[in-house]
Structure formats: C-alpha cells, structure tokens
Amino acid sequence: MSHTVVIIGGGAAGYFAAIQCAETNKLAKVILLEKSAKVLQKVKVSGGGRCNVTHACFDLKQLAKNYPRGEKHLKSAFSRFFTQDTVNWFEQRKVKLKAEADGRMFPITDDSQTIIDCLQKEVSRLGIEVRLETSVKRVAPSFHGGFDLYLSNDQKLVCNRVIIASGGSPKAEGLDWVKDLGVRIETPVPSLFTFNIPNSELLALQGIAVNPVRVRVVDTKLENCGPMLITHWGLSGPAILKLSSLGARYFAEKEYKFQAQISWLENKKEDAVRQELFNLKAANPSKQVSSLFPFLLPKRLNTYILERSGINEKLNWGEVSKENLNQLIQNLLYDTYEVSGKTTFKEEFVTCGGVNLDDIDFRTMEFKRMRGLHFAGEVLDIDGITGGFNFQAAWTTGFIAGQAAAAELS
DSSP states (O other): OOOEEEEESSSSSHHHHHHHHHHHHHOHHHHHHEEESSSSSHHHHHHHHHHOOOOOOHHHHHHTTTOOTHHHHHHHHHSSSSSHHHHHHHHTTOOOOOEEESSSSEEOOOOOHHHHHHHHHHHHHTTTTOOOOOOOOEEOOOOEEEEEETTTTEEEEEEEEEEEOOOSSSSSSGHHHTTTTTTTEEEEEESSSSSOOOOOOGGTTTOOOEEEEEEEEHHHHHHHHEEEEEEESSEEEEEHHHHHTTHHHHHHHTTTEEEEEEEETOOOOOHHHHHHHHHHHHHOTTTGGGOOOOOOOOOHHHHHHHHHTTOOOEEEEBGGHHHHHHHHHHHOOOOOEEEEEEEEGGGGEEEEEEEEGEEETTTTTEESSSSTTEOOOBBBBOOOTTTTTTHHHHHHHHHHHHHHHHHHTT
8 A cells, every 4th residue: 555646537637636646756656547438538528629728817816716616715726836837837748838819728739639648648657557447436544544445346445545536526426425435515516508598589590609798697696798609509608608607506596497688789888879779860861771780790690680679671770660779779788588408518517516615625635624535626616617717727726636645645
C-alpha cells in the first residue's frame, strides 16, 4: 500500500489530479480507475469536438461569478490555479490555446484530440497506471489507516489516499456510494440544457440565430441575454444554456414547464420602440413594410413577427393600424412561449448538485471529516455557465486535490 493514491474517474479532473499527484511526489504510486472503456470522453466532444479548454477571463473574482453553484468557494481555489495557469500549463507542453470573440479558448488545432494526447502523454511519462472498465462499488476507511476500495471485478484495492473525480450523476442514487462515506449530497438536477417548445410555429424557423436577445422566465427574476438559436425542438444557444444553468433547480421543480419571454431587441425599451415605429409610419406612409423594417433581424424572423402581429409585409406603412403596431411592439419585446421539456446532450451532460461544498476544505479539496479523502471536478456541487468554465473548475480542483494528496504522503 505504501505511497499509493487512487483517483476514481478518468475525466478532465481525474486526469489532472493524477498528473499533479505524480508530479508532486515521485515516490507515489498513482492509479486511475475508469468505469467505462474510454477516458476523457467529455474532453473529446466538448466544443463540437474542438475542446473548450477554458475561458479567457483573467480576473479571479470575475471568473468565479460564472458559477451559479460554487462561486464563493472557487474564489480561494482560483488563487491557487486559474485561467492563466491553465494556459501556461498546456503551452509548456507545446499546446497553444487561442481565445475566440466570445471568450471561449480552444487549442489552435481546433481538435480536442490535441488536449487528449497531451494529457495521455503526461500520464504515460509519469508512469500512472490507468485501469479501464473498473468501477468502484464501495470505498471504506481502513482500520489501519488509508482506504479499501471494493471494485466491480470483485477485487479489493488498498491505498493511502483517494481522490473521487467520478463526474456528475443524473440521479441521486448514482452518488449513494459517496454518501455512504458520510458526505452530504445535494440532489443532482440537469444544468446546461435547451428549452423545448413543442408544436410552436416558431419551430418553422429552425436554424435561425439571433444575437443578442433577452430571455426572461415569466413570474421570476431569471433572465439572460446573448446569442440564441432556434432549433427543430425549441430554443438553444448561449443565452438559453446560461439561463438553464442559472435556474437549474427552479426548472427541475417546475418539471420543465414554464413560460419563456423573448425580447428580440434585447434591451430596447417599449417607449423607444413605439416612438420609432410611429415616427417611421408617419414619415414613410407609402413605403412597403418589408422594404423598410427598422430592426436588424433575420428576414424570415421579420416575416414571422409581422404575421403574428396581423401585418401583411406587403402593406405600406400608412396602411398599418395603430392596433397592429401595438401588437408588433408586444411581439418584438414580449414574445412568449410555453416551454415543456428540455433537451440535454448526453456526452456533455452537466449537473447542478453533488458533494456539499461546505464539507470540503478548498485548500486541499479534502473531506473535512475524513483525512485522505479528496474530491475534484463535477462530482462536487459546482457547475459553471457554458463557455469553458466547467473545464476550468475541473483543472483547478484536480490540481489542488492531486498536489494535496501527494504532499500528505511525505
């Protein structure tokens, strides 16, 4: 058992924890267990196969604000390892990252395999043992110190330290084996999902992206603005995904049935829009509506909104009634849809919930009531909005857990 650390979970946090552990203590025997036949699957599919490694936010406090769950605790963690450290770490291993206009950071190769190869190379160089198709049934503190791990193949693995980086679980019972250690678990619910609006006429506009829009959940303070995509099942894009993260628990309580209100003009005020339209009508009575529409929206969306407002786009502005203009204003600023259900992407599934953060010492990622038991990644009740923030939390917590677990062996 001497100097053995076991990491449970072969994702981003698990790999980073294993690497830091082996780097910190050359005498440590580091074993990484992955229940499936493949490792780093979220890394592979993230960002459409490009891997959104982190986000180009280099201010600690601002970075922490992008986590609906975990902001307070991550402030201290980011002081140990944050965005710049991630960029430096990969660049020191000849993987250069680039920032896109929206702040997302990718390898310059635009290929997630670049990140996977880098992590795999480090694991190989450091002699870390990776065991695939090996799940953990139970973790038990040993009478003599350390831990006994009971595995799916009916074997027992004995070690000094354990780092649980097993990822999020879509169901609470998936974390029962962690709960058995006395750890408090916040009930997992989905985060980062799209809104389904079945049978809506808006679905005929699938493929249209509008940037920016403001989306508000009726009868709540939940709202967000940014790019939105209309899909064949409903509403998607960064504006929706961030909103789903901010309201993850509310949406679960409502069983994903609620009203979403869209302002296609983002922050424009009703009085200003009304004045603009009435001035346009007065100044251009003989101009056709379709040839002189004052808002920069996709043409198909213009037609849709006009039709919903009872306005034939072939009419002249002078023929549009005051009643129809008022309806147009309503549809531009308060376009409301019945949401019924969500769509999540299984490969990139993110959960709100997991290990209660107050149970963890964020200086070491160690469970406060059991020495030698550490946590990292999405198994914790930490989740960020879309844009690379969830990976940054994985690198940070993995870094701290790996270093701390290895240092304790000395």
